[in-house]
Amino acid sequence: METAFTVVVIILVIIAGMILIHRLNAQHDERIGAFRYSDALPGIGRRTRKGPGAAVPKGPPTDATHSEHREGSR
Structure with a gap:
């Protein structure tokens, strides 16, 4: 009888918890x-994804000095 009562009390305490x-x-x-969080900073954590039909610019990169520096360092 005591054991059954103890088990019932433990089950009730678990349910209450x-x-x-x-x-x-x-x-x-x-x-x-x-709470309203602030928006993420531009360029951090959020990248725009282009779909398969998005236009990709062709030709040399617009920042030629950056690519020249990169090629020369290798």
Whole structure:
């Protein structure tokens, strides 16, 4: 009888802990959703991806000094 009571109490405590954790997570998610983070800095973390039909410029690079420096260093 004592063992069964102990098992029931342990199960109830586990269930209460699960409910508490669930509620705290929901509250935390609401706080995160309400806080507005600033936008990422331009050029950091977000790259524009060109689709397969996007035009790619052909010909020499616009910054010729950069490519010449790069070729000369190798």
